[in-house]
Amino acid sequence: MTETVTKPSAQTGEIFIDREYIEGLLEEARHTSDDTINRYLDKAERFEGLTHREIASLLVTNNPDHLKRIFSVAWKIKQRIYGNRIVLFAPLYVSDYCVNRCSYCCYNCSHQFNRSKLTMDEVREEIRILEEMGHKRIALEAGENDRECPIDYILECMSTIYGMKFKNGEIRRINVNIAATTVENYRKLKDIGIGTYILFQETYHQPTYDRVHLGGPKKNYAYHLTAFDRAHEGGIDDVGGGVLFGLADPYFEVLGLMIHNEHLEERFNVGFHTISVPRLCPAEGMSMRDFPYLVDDAVFEKIVAVIRLAVPFTGMILSTRESHAMRKKLLRLGISQISAGSSTGVGGYAKQERRRGTPPQFEINDDRSAMEIITELMDDGYIPSFCTACYRNGRTGDRFMSLAKSGQIKNVCLPNALMTLCEYSMDYGDGYFKQKAAETISREIPGIANEKIRVRTAENVEKIRMGGRDFFV
Numbered sequence: 001m002t003e004t005v006t007k008p009s010a011q012t013g014e015i016f017i018d019r020e021y022i023e024g025l026l027e028e029a030r031h032t033s034d035d036t037i038n039r040y041l042d043k044a045e046r047f048e049g050l051t052h053r054e055i056a057s058l059l060v061t062n063n064p065d066h067l068k069r070i071f072s073v074a075w076k077i078k079q080r081i082y083g084n085r086i087v088l089f090a091p092l093y094v095s096d097y098c099v100n101r102c103s104y105c106c107y108n109c110s111h112q113f114n115r116s117k118l119t120m121d122e123v124r125e126e127i128r129i130l131e132e133m134g135h136k137r138i139a140l141e142a143g144e145n146d147r148e149c150p151i152d153y154i155l156e157c158m159s160t161i162y163g164m165k166f167k168n169g170e171i172r173r174i175n176v177n178i179a180a181t182t183v184e185n186y187r188k189l190k191d192i193g194i195g196t197y198i199l200f201q202e203t204y205h206q207p208t209y210d211r212v213h214l215g216g217p218k219k220n221y222a223y224h225l226t227a228f229d230r231a232h233e234g235g236i237d238d239v240g241g242g243v244l245f246g247l248a249d250p251y252f253e254v255l256g257l258m259i260h261n262e263h264l265e266e267r268f269n270v271g272f273h274t275i276s277v278p279r280l281c282p283a284e285g286m287s288m289r290d291f292p293y294l295v296d297d298a299v300f301e302k303i304v305a306v307i308r309l310a311v312p313f314t315g316m317i318l319s320t321r322e323s324h325a326m327r328k329k330l331l332r333l334g335i336s337q338i339s340a341g342s343s344t345g346v347g348g349y350a351k352q353e354r355r356r357g358t359p360p361q362f363e364i365n366d367d368r369s370a371m372e373i374i375t376e377l378m379d380d381g382y383i384p385s386f387c388t389a390c391y392r393n394g395r396t397g398d399r400f401m402s403l404a405k406s407g408q409i410k411n412v413c414l415p416n417a418l419m420t421l422c423e424y425s426m427d428y429g430d431g432y433f434k435q436k437a438a439e440t441i442s443r444e445i446p447g448i449a450n451e452k453i454r455v456r457t458a459e460n461v462e463k464i465r466m467g468g469r470d471f472f473v
C-alpha cells in the first residue's frame with residue numbers, strides 16, 4: 001500500500017488533530033494486504049511501535065488470523081516490558097459540583113440531585129478507609145466548578161491527604177483528574193506534589209465533541225485539547241490521556257490518542273505516561289440508546305491490544321467500569337494498572353452517598369473488594385504492586401521515558417513491586433495471603449537482573465518482615 005495521506009504538521013497551541021487526515025488513514029487502511037499487515041506485526045513484535053498508517057491497518061482488520069496474532073504480540077509485549085506486575089490505585093471523588101453539560105455524565109449541571117463536596121474531615125475519613133484497604137496511590141477526581149471547587153480546594157484536599165500518617169503508612173502519590181485549567185493552576189498542582197495529571201479528551205472527533213458537550217467551559221474543544229501543553233508549561237511533565245470509548249468511531253479515537261501523544265513528544269520530549277481506556281457506562285440521567293458508537297467486547301479487546309502494540313512503553317489503565325471477566329482478559333492484552341475496591345461517588349467510601357442520595361458518576365461493573373481483586377491477581381500469577389517510587393525519586397518526564405524506552409525501568413519496577421507486596425501482605429494479609437505473597441516474592445527475586453538491586457531487595461524484604469516500611473529504588 002502506498003502512502004497517500006500526508007501527516008499535517010502541528011504548531012504550538014493549534015488544534016493538532018486533523019479529522020480528514022485520520023478519516024483518510026482509516027479509509028486507506030481497509031485496502032491493506034495480508035502480507036503488509038504481517039510485516040506491521042513483525043515490526044510491533046520488535047517493540048518498535050507503529051506509525052499512524054500501521055495502527056489504522058491493524059484497527060480495521062477483522063481477519064481472524066491477524067486478530068489472533070495482534071493478541072499474541074500484545075501479550076508478548078506486555079510480558080517483556082511490564083512482566084507480570086499490575087499497579088493498583090483507587091479513585092477518590094471529592095466534589096460532584098459541575099458547571100458543564102456533558103451528555104454522557106450524571107454530574108451534568110442540568111441533572112437535579114443534592115450535590116456535595118467533602119469537608120476536610122470527610123476527606124480524612126475517606127483516606128482512612130482507603131488506607132485500611134492498603135491503597136498507597138489514589139486518583140483525586142472532581143467536577144468543574146470554580147465557585148464550589150476552586151483550585152485552592154483541590155490543593156487543600158491534597159495537602160490534607162499528604163499530611164496524614166497511619167500505622168501502616170500513608171497515601172504516597174496523588175494523581176489528579178480535574179478539568180482543563182490554566183498554566184498558573186498547573187504550577188500550583190506541581191508545587192504541592194501532583195503525581196500524574198490525568199485528563200480525558202473524551203472524544204477527538206470534533207463534531208461529536210461539540211454535540212455531546214452541550215454547555216459550560218468544557219465545550220471549548222481547543223482549550224481542552226491543549227490542556228496538557230499548559231500542564232507542561234506549568235511544570236507537570238507526567239500526564240495521562242484517554243478517551244471515553246462509545247462517543248465516536250473508536251478507531252478514530254485511537255488514532256487521535258496516538259497523534260496527541262506524538263504532539264507532546266515533539267513539543268516536550270515526553271508523551272503520555274499512561275493511557276486510560278474507559279468505555280461508556282450507564283449513568284443516571286443518560287440513556288445508552290443515545291450513543292450510536294457503543295463499543296462491543298470484541299472491538300474493545302482489539303483496541304486495547306493495538307494500543308499496546310503502538311506505544312509499548314506507555315502504561316495502560318483500566319477502571320472498575322469493566323466487569324471482572326473483561327478485566328481479566330484485558331490484563332493479558334496490555335493493561336498495566338487497575339483500580340480496586342473503587343467507589344465512584346463523593347463520600348462513597350464512607351457510604352455517605354447513600355445517606356445523602358448522591359449518585360456515583362457512573363455504575364461500576366466490578367464491585368469486588370480490594371482484597372478479593374488483589375488475591376485473585378496473585379492466584380493468576382500476577383504481582384500486585386503498590387509502587388509509587390518514580391514520582392518520589394523525581395523519575396518523571398523524559399527521565400522516566402528514557403528509562404522506559406531503554407527497557408531499564410523493569411530493574412526498578414520489579415523490586416518495588418515485590419517490596420510493596422511484602423509490605424501489603426504483612427499489614428493487610430491473612431495467613432493464606434501472606435503465604436501466597438511469600439511464594440511470589442521468592443519466585444520473583446531471582447528474576448531481578450541487576451545483582452546489587454537483587455541483593456538489596458532481598459535484604460529489604462527481610463527488613464519489612466521485621467517491621468521496616470517504605471523501601472523503594
Ligand code: SF4
Nearest residue numbers: 098102105107108143
Ligand atoms: S464529565 Fe466531568 S465536566 Fe462533564 S459533567 Fe461530568 S464531571 Fe462535569
Ligand code: SF4
Nearest residue numbers: 387388389390412413
Ligand atoms: S518504579 Fe516507577 S514505573 Fe515502575 S511501578 Fe513504580 S512508579 Fe511505576
